Amino acid sequence: xxxxxxxxxxxxxxxxxxxxxxxxxxxxxxxxxxxxxxxxxxxxxxxxxxxxxxxxxxxxxxxxxxxxxxxxxxxxxxxxxxxxxxxxxxxxxxxxxxxxxxxxxxxxxxxxxxxxxxxxxxxxxxxxxxxxxxxxxxxxxxxxxxxxxxxxxxxxxxxxxxxxxxxxxxxxxxxxxxxxxxxxxxxxxxxxxxxxxxxxxxxxxxxxxxxxxxxxxxxxxxxxxxxxxxxxxxxxxxxxxxxxxxxxxxxxxxxxxxxxxxxxxxxxxxxxxxx
Amino acid sequence: xxxxxxxxxxxxxxxxxxxxxxxxxxxxxxxxxxxxxxxxxxxxxxxxxxxxxxxxxxxxxxxxxxxxxxxxxxxxxxxxxxxxxxxxxxxxxxxxxxxxxxxxxxxxxxxxxxxxxxxxxxxxxxxxxxxxxxxxxxxxxxxxxxxxxxxxxxxxxxxxxxxxxxxxxxxxxxxxxxxxxxxxxxxxxxxxxxxxxxxxxxxxxxxxxxxxxxxxxxxxxxxxxxxxxxxxxxxxxxxxxxxxxxxxxxxxxxxxxxxxxxxxxxxxxxxxxxxxx
Numbered sequence: 001x002x003x004x005x006x007x008x009x010x011x012x013x014x015x016x017x018x019x020x021x022x023x024x025x026x027x028x029x030x031x032x033x034x035x036x037x038x039x040x041x042x043x044x045x046x047x048x049x050x051x052x053x054x055x056x057x058x059x060x061x062x063x064x065x066x067x068x069x070x071x072x073x074x075x076x077x078x079x080x081x082x083x084x085x086x087x088x089x090x091x092x093x094x095x096x097x098x099x100x101x102x103x104x105x106x107x108x109x110x111x112x113x114x115x116x117x118x119x120x121x122x123x124x125x126x127x128x129x130x131x132x133x134x135x136x137x138x139x140x141x142x143x144x145x146x147x148x149x150x151x152x153x154x155x156x157x158x159x160x161x162x163x164x165x166x167x168x169x170x171x172x173x174x175x176x177x178x179x180x181x182x183x184x185x186x187x188x189x190x191x192x193x194x195x196x197x198x199x200x201x202x203x204x205x206x207x208x209x210x211x212x213x214x215x216x217x218x219x220x221x222x223x224x225x226x227x228x229x230x231x232x233x234x235x236x237x238x239x240x241x242x243x244x245x246x247x248x249x250x251x252x253x254x255x256x257x258x259x260x261x262x263x264x265x266x267x268x269x270x271x272x273x274x275x
Numbered sequence: 276x277x278x279x280x281x282x283x284x285x286x287x288x289x290x291x292x293x294x295x296x297x298x299x300x301x302x303x304x305x306x307x308x309x310x311x312x313x314x315x316x317x318x319x320x321x322x323x324x325x326x327x328x329x330x331x332x333x334x335x336x337x338x339x340x341x342x343x344x345x346x347x348x349x350x351x352x353x354x355x356x357x358x359x360x361x362x363x364x365x366x367x368x369x370x371x372x373x374x375x376x377x378x379x380x381x382x383x384x385x386x387x388x389x390x391x392x393x394x395x396x397x398x399x400x401x402x403x404x405x406x407x408x409x410x411x412x413x414x415x416x417x418x419x420x421x422x423x424x425x426x427x428x429x430x431x432x433x434x435x436x437x438x439x440x441x442x443x444x445x446x447x448x449x450x451x452x453x454x455x456x457x458x459x460x461x462x463x464x465x466x467x468x469x470x471x472x473x474x475x476x477x478x479x480x481x482x483x484x485x486x487x488x489x490x491x492x493x494x495x496x497x498x499x500x501x502x503x504x505x506x507x508x509x510x511x512x513x514x515x516x517x518x519x520x521x522x523x524x525x526x527x528x529x530x531x532x533x534x535x536x537x538x539x540x541x542x543x544x545x546x547x548x549x550x551x552x
Contacts, residue, residue: 007369008455009367009368009452009464010455011364011367011465012367015360015361015363016360016370018356018357018360019357019361019364019376020376022357023361023376023379023380023432026428026429027379027382027429027432028379029398030394030397030398030429031382033398033403033404034393034394076300079300079303080300080303082296082300083301084300087296096544097543097544098309099304100540101536101540102308104483104486104537104539105312105532105533105536106486106489106491106492106509106510106529107490107492108492108510108513108529109315109490109529109532112513112517112526113312113314113318113526116318117311123310124306144307148307148311180289205385208387209385209386209388211387211388211493212388212493228387228388228390228493229389231387231389231390232389232493232496232497235392235393235396240397240400240402244393244397247387247389247390250390254387258378262381
């Protein structure tokens with residue numbers, strides 16, 4: 001084994017010690033409470049709770065709305081990232097700053113604003129409802145809310161890749177006779193794909209756990225109850241075991257996604273470094 | 276800058292497609308991002324400035340503002356200190372399990388806010404781990420202010436660290452090593468070498484952390500118990516007003532959070548401009 005150059009920087013013990021202690025006290029120990037609580041529940045009761053019809057419907061709703069909104073975001077996010085990375089136009093800096101709005105705007109504010117826009121008398125709702133498109137208080141409303149919160153994940157992942165992409169490679173493709181569409185499909189898409197998939201996965205993961213922006217526009221109707229909302233309902237009824245059981249399911253899914261996303265990002269980085 | 280100009284000239288080949296794409300992107304952003312932003316202010320001012328001010332000056336609104344500021348005043352400095360320590364540890368040293376630590380750091384981002392609140396109910400609630408002991412000693416955490424502060428701390432843990440780590444990673448270790456070799460103490464090195472290098476990203480991390488601390492909804496909703504005038508933060512007050520169909524009030528109070536978000540974005544742009552200089 002080759003010994004590394006000795007590190008002379010001070011503060012390893014104190015900074016790492018403080019980091020680990022703080023993470024344990026504020027994040028890890030509280031989080032372990034969820035798993036310990038479910039360990040005290042017998043298996044058949046746990047299984048019954050997490051597979052109740054109402055919950056199965058909520059999993060399906062949460063997964064489909066998150067997936068569909070992440071898919072829309074992948075498309076529109078790619079468009080926005082492309083325009084920001086490649087073109088200059090008046091007001092571009094403001095537009096670029098605006099993309100981060102969903103990160104900075106509290107979700108509850110986004111929730112009431114979107115509900116106001118898409119409800120029957122709202123700016124968009126009043127034109128959509130006569131066409132038979134109901135957005136507020138339907139699963140479509142959840143998709144709209146999740147599109148709002150998820151958009152920056154795609155744009156901010158794809159934009160730097162597009163900015164780094166060498167124009168010369170595209171020029172080479174074009175000088176070799178490729179059409180613009182072929183250049184896009186065969187040169188640009190494969191390069192941005194890893195970043196686009198990461199952005200999609202982040203937006204999807206965010207959608208699964210999102211609460212604030214969704215509760216207002218979903219209206220808590222039987223067909224619009226997301227899983228987070230059901231946990232909260234159980235908590236409000238002081239059914240802590242029920243709430244914890246569902247939370248364990250959500251946590252496991254979130255952790256698996258987090259792990260997958262980290263692997264994806266590591267791959268994207270390697271891909272970019274190799275390029 | 277020069278390179279970019281060449282690039283855009285190069286792309287101006289097909290003007291029609293170019294403006295079509297710009298138009299489509301701007302239309303999409305206008306519909307999905309700008310409209311919600313405008314709605315907040317239009318609805319808030321629906322009944323004029325007087326009604327707007329009345330909603331904000333109302334005692335319950337003021338107490339919600341005060342509580343949100345208090346929660347942020349505790350959570351943000353603690354998490355800033357944590358962020359500095361974590362970033363120092365992760366970027367300046369190599370140790371076993373570092374990658375796991377970096378992954379763990381993202382947990383509060385990945386967990387549903389309802390679960391973030393739930394974990395504190397499970398620990399400190401009436402049926403929780405130390406709930407009975409707390410009850411015996413008349414200490415209230417859940418449905419009280421300490422619970423709100425804890426939940427706020429949990430959800431804002433990664434913000435400062437996440438901003439600092441990439442910058443400190445890019446900065447490397449040489450400058451600090453040089454300072455130490457020349458005889459500076461550890462603290463001198465940190466304050467005179469490291470801090471000036473990271474000050475802008477630190478500032479943005481702190482601002483983002485503050486914005487999130489004041490705006491957190493789900494986690495705080497679970498632990499607060501919604502006691503008006505006592506355990507209501509700004510977003511919870513917005514929710515109550517909204518559910519009471521007091522839309523002007525809800526949007527007026529929400530406009531404060533929206534202004535904070537706009538300021539956050541402006542500072543982000545400023546920091547990007549400063550760091551690219």
